[in-house]
Amino acid sequence: xxxxxxxxxxxxxxxxxxxxxxxxxxxxxxxxxxxxxxxxxxxxxxxxxxxxxxxxxxxxxxxxxxxxxxxxxxxxxxxxxxxxxxxxxxxxxxxxxxxxxxxxxxxxxxxxxxxxxxxxxxxxxxxxxxxxx
Amino acid sequence: xxxxxxxxxxxxxxxxxxxxxxxxxxxxxxxxxxxxxxxxxxxxxxxxxxxxxxxxxxxxxxxxxxxxxxxxxxxxxxxxxxxxxxxxxxxxxxxxxxxxxxxxxxxxxxxxxxxxxxxxxxxxxxxxxxxxx
Numbered sequence: 229x230x231x232x233x234x235x236x237x238x239x240x241x242x243x244x245x246x247x248x249x250x251x252x253x254x255x256x257x258x259x260x261x262x263x264x265x266x267x268x269x270x271x272x273x274x275x276x277x278x279x280x281x282x283x284x285x286x287x288x289x290x291x292x293x294x295x296x297x298x299x300x301x302x303x304x305x306x307x308x309x310x311x312x313x314x315x316x317x318x319x320x321x322x323x324x325x326x327x328x329x330x331x332x333x334x335x336x337x338x339x340x341x342x343x344x345x346x347x348x349x350x351x352x353x354x355x356x357x358x359x360x361x
Numbered sequence: 362x363x364x365x366x367x368x369x370x371x372x373x374x375x376x377x378x379x380x381x382x383x384x385x386x387x388x389x390x391x392x393x394x395x396x397x398x399x400x401x402x403x404x405x406x407x408x409x410x411x412x413x414x415x416x417x418x419x420x421x422x423x424x425x426x427x428x429x430x431x432x433x434x435x436x437x438x439x440x441x442x443x444x445x446x447x448x449x450x451x452x453x454x455x456x457x458x459x460x461x462x463x464x465x466x467x468x469x470x471x472x473x474x475x476x477x478x479x480x481x482x483x484x485x486x487x488x489x490x491x492x493x494x
Contacts, residue, residue, distance in 0.1 A: 230488060230491070230492050231485075231488050231489045231492045232484070232485045232488050232489075237481060237485060240480075240481045240484060241481055243480075243481075245476070245477040245478075245480045246477060247397075247400075247401065247473050247476055247477055248401065248404075248405070248420055248421060248422060249422055249423075250422040250423025250424075251423075253480055253484070254476045254477045254480050255397070255423075257476040257480060257483060258397045258400060258401075258472070258473055258476040259397045261472060261475075261476060262395045262396050262397045262399075262400055262472070263395050264380075264388070264391045264392045264395045266395075267380075267391060267395060268380065268381065268391075271381075272381070287381055288381060289381060289382055289383040290382075290383025290384075290388075304490065305486065305487055305490040305491075306483050306486055306487060307482060307483055307485070307486025307487070307489075307490075308486075328479060328482055328483075328486070331475070331479075332472075332475055332479075335468065335471050335472050335475055336472065338468050339391070339394060339395075339465075339468050339469065339472070340380050340391055342394075342464070342465055342468055343378070343380055343387045343390040343391040343394060344378040344379060344380055344387045345378075346461060346464075346465075347373075347376075347378045347386055347387045347390060348370065348373045348374055348376075349440060349461055350390060350439050350440060350461075351365070351373060351386070352364075352365045352370060352440070353438065353439055353440025353441075353461070354438055354439060354440070355363060355364050355365050356364045356365075356440075357437065357438040357440075358363070358438075359363050359364045
């Protein structure tokens with residue numbers, strides 16, 4: 229789809245997106261956003277500012293190059309991440325957050341922090357559940 | 362693992378969980394939480410209060426019974442959702458949020474709302490990206 233015209237945008241603005249609806253575009257977007265890699269990448273860029281590819285890879289331990297590259301490309305296409313190429317030798321590529329990406333990063337990094345902060349409660353709940361079962 | 366003793370819990374409280382680490386338990390928990398079904402179930406229970414299974418299935422259009430049942434069981438085991446069985450004929454099963462689940466529901470429902478509210482910006486960004494490519 230080519231760049232939206234103002235009229236096309238106005239038409240889209242009229243839609244009430246609702247992710248509870250199976251066929252709604254926002255359900256698909258929610259699925260894309262519901263990814264630990266998205267949460268980790270956006271959290272890293274939020275905490276540390278713009279990062280080179282290698283710095284990002286070091287921060288997010290255990291992410292394969294393929295997964296990182298694919299997720300970054302998706303985030304760039306969705307308007308959440310900027311990709312800046314400097315003509316050094318070899319070229320250096322830096323990733324940063326757009327304002328749209330920064331607004332989402334705030335939310336997904338709070339989910340990451342929640343997982344870290346409530347891990348013991350979850351472990352305790354699992355142990356109790358398994359005990360009852 | 363059987364129900365935690367106070368001493369076991371104190372030991373776990375000393376750990377600094379960090380989802381940027383590949384082997385950290387919180388990375389695995391972040392993966393479990395990063396699911397559109399988790400986001401939709403917790404958002405539904407947050408918006409509507411406790412719900413019977415069928416009401417939940419109606420709210421989250423297009424979720425298969427298998428997916429819904431599996432996700433609910435995981436959320437129950439993780440201490441986020443309560444499952445109450447009433448001895449009617451046929452038995453009626455009601456799901457609700459625990460305080461732990463309510464605290465997560467607040468965060469994931471904000472991601473769902475973000476997807477709905479920013480859909481047009483994302484569509485516009487994709488169109489622009491594809492135009493450049």
